[in-house]
Amino acid sequence: MKRDIWHKLGSTKLSIVVLVLLVVNLTVGYVMLNGNESIFTALNNLGLIEWTRTYGLTFPAYTVWLFGFMIILVILTLNTFVCTTNRVVSLIRYRHTFTSRIRLLLRFSVHIMHYALIIILAGYLVSYLFACTCPSLILIPGQVVPVPDTDIKAGLESVNVKFYEGNRLAFLKDRAYDVCACVKLFSDGKTAIKKVGLNTPFRYRGLSFHLKDFGPKYGKGLKTRPFINLIVKNDPGVKLYFAGTSLFVVGLVMYLYQWVLLKIR
Amino acid sequence: MKAIYYKFVCFSGIFLIVCFLAAGCQQKTRRHSFEKIGDFSIRILPNNCKELRDGLGRVLLLVPRGQAIPKGYASAKVVRIPVRRVVAYSGYMVSLLRAIHAIDSLVGVTHVQDYWLIPEVREGLEKGRISYVGESAIVDFEKLKAVRPELVFTWDASLVPKLEELHIPVVITITGEAMNLDTRLNFVRFVAQFFGKEKLADEYVKRVRSTIARIKKIVLKKHGTRPKVIWGDIYEKRVLVEPGNSWAAQMVKLAGGKYLFDDIRGSS
Numbered sequence: 001m002k003r004d005i006w007h008k009l010g011s012t013k014l015s016i017v018v019l020v021l022l023v024v025n026l027t028v029g030y031v032m033l034n035g036n037e038s039i040f041t042a043l044n045n046l047g048l049i050e051w052t053r054t055y056g057l058t059f060p061a062y063t064v065w066l067f068g069f070m071i072i073l074v075i076l077t078l079n080t081f082v083c084t085t086n087r088v089v090s091l092i093r094y095r096h097t098f099t100s101r102i103r104l105l106l107r108f109s110v111h112i113m114h115y116a117l118i119i120i121l122a123g124y125l126v127s128y129l130f131a132c133t134c135p136s137l138i139l140i141p142g143q144v145v146p147v148p149d150t151d152i153k154a155g156l157e158s159v160n161v162k163f164y165e166g167n168r169l170a171f172l173k174d175r176a177y178d179v180c181a182c183v184k185l186f187s188d189g190k191t192a193i194k195k196v197g198l199n200t201p202f203r204y205r206g207l208s209f210h211l212k213d214f215g216p217k218y219g220k221g222l223k224t225r226p227f228i229n230l231i232v233k234n235d236p237g238v239k240l241y242f243a244g245t246s247l248f249v250v251g252l253v254m255y256l257y258q259w260v261l262l263k264i265r
Numbered sequence: 266m267k268a269i270y271y272k273f274v275c276f277s278g279i280f281l282i283v284c285f286l287a288a289g290c291q292q293k294t295r296r297h298s299f300e301k302i303g304d305f306s307i308r309i310l311p312n313n314c315k316e317l318r319d320g321l322g323r324v325l326l327l328v329p330r331g332q333a334i335p336k337g338y339a340s341a342k343v344v345r346i347p348v349r350r351v352v353a354y355s356g357y358m359v360s361l362l363r364a365i366h367a368i369d370s371l372v373g374v375t376h377v378q379d380y381w382l383i384p385e386v387r388e389g390l391e392k393g394r395i396s397y398v399g400e401s402a403i404v405d406f407e408k409l410k411a412v413r414p415e416l417v418f419t420w421d422a423s424l425v426p427k428l429e430e431l432h433i434p435v436v437i438t439i440t441g442e443a444m445n446l447d448t449r450l451n452f453v454r455f456v457a458q459f460f461g462k463e464k465l466a467d468e469y470v471k472r473v474r475s476t477i478a479r480i481k482k483i484v485l486k487k488h489g490t491r492p493k494v495i496w497g498d499i500y501e502k503r504v505l506v507e508p509g510n511s512w513a514a515q516m517v518k519l520a521g522g523k524y525l526f527d528d529i530r531g532s533s
Contacts, residue, residue: 038304038442045322054299054308135322138425145426213441215423224402227423229321 112251127237303448
């Protein structure tokens with residue numbers, strides 16, 4: 001019985017059915033998402049459980065595809081795991097048929113990539129289940145504020161906003177196009193200064209700090225006080241993504257080595 | 266292969282049926298303990314407490330006066346309801362307070378008397394019941410503190426740390442994405458939660474909706490060319506226009522106009 005279930009889970013037919021279902025599901029998702037993005041952006045702040053309790057159950061017509069998507073992904077993950085494990089076991093069993101150890105080792109490359117994909121997916125699940133997000137930590141110069149649910153305090157040392165001063169793009173004249181802010185952090189009697197900018201977050205004591213908004217955005221007129229707004233995330237899934245991605249790269253390099261070098265020979 | 270095909274068709278069919286059933290359920294149960302108004306949200310908690318998320322996603326906990334703060338909300342900003350003293354940054358916010366009969370709670374504004382057309386505000390400023398606390402970009406925090414507000418409605422995110430230092434709860438009234446017409450209309454219901462005026466807000470929304478429907482009907486009867494319209498503000502040699510996903514663009518379309526930036530999404 002157990003063996004039967006194992007074989008069915010690892011079958012190629014199941015992979016095809018699941019992949020076709022995934023296409024159908026994502027097509028429905030595409031239609032449901034259109035114009036309703038705000039339902040799903042909340043998922044980043046609330047986490048999966050809280051989001052399901054609120055947005056998920058309040059708007060089932062728009063969110064049911066996502067739950068279907070998760071079920072399909074679980075089946076796909078199981079399918080990938082069983083299928084890959086079967087192949088890895090048979091590779092080990094028939095290892096003596098390989099002429100060299102390196103050839104045997106390189107044969108694992110595809111399977112390493114499959115396992116890596118499972119780890120990346122697990123990372124996403126951990127992230128959506130256990131990550132804690134502070135969606136808005138606003139800092140202004142000369143004031144230190146606590147980072148919620150931690151013993152860390154943060155202050156804004158400086159904000160350097162670059163405004164467009166060229167003549168080629170008239171509509172951008174005096175508008176901000178880049179920002180770099182220095183954030184001073186205090187914890188356990190120690191201080192640290194970190195830089196944050198557009199697409200350049202920083203990590204401190206297990207937390208990641210991402211720039212969400214800043215001011216002023218105009219060099220002339222419409223001036224506001226200098227400030228930055230940060231998203232602070234404590235995401236235990238990040239380590240899994242990195243582990244999965246690193247493993248995937250290892251598998252990919254092995255695969256390319258096998259494909260390029262060994263085939264030439 | 267046939268069996269797989271049938272299985273696939275069955276799975277897809279079941280999935281689509283579930284989607285439609287869910288859609289039907291949603292139509293029947295519009296009022297939940299959770300409600301989303303654009304990027305704002307309202308969640309009803311036990312004992313008449315409410316968890317609100319403002320335009321920045323900050324959590325505000327609304328607790329009736331004299332009642333203990335529920336567990337698990339240590340880091341939330343607490344607002345005692347109904348709010349009795351409020352400072353509003355924009356004319357739009359003040360208009361909403363008037364619509365839900367909460368204008369008596371207004372104690373501070375960021376525009377001088379000449380700016381206002383609302384008689385209650387003009388009178389309030391004249392008699393000193395409402396204070397001018399400085400222009401929005403250069404608010405006088407001492408004046409603001411002196412009017413003892415229990416809440417500040419503002420679009421300026423940079424104000425949050427300073428007001429939190431003064432222990433004044435603050436609500437950010439704008440969002441990253443432009444408000445569409447539905448959000449713009451229902452925003453009054455979000456505001457009403459602070460004053461216990463939910464019924465009045467519901468009636469107001471109904472009234473505005475029926476007015477829009479009436480105007481739409483009249484416009485539909487008129488045949489002719491659709492005028493091309495843009496909606497924007499001019500700030501020092503710069504014209505900032507509303508995107509196609511904004512309430513302003515939707516109003517233009519409802520009124521029979523053709524909004525020129527209909528294909529652009531963005532913030533207000």
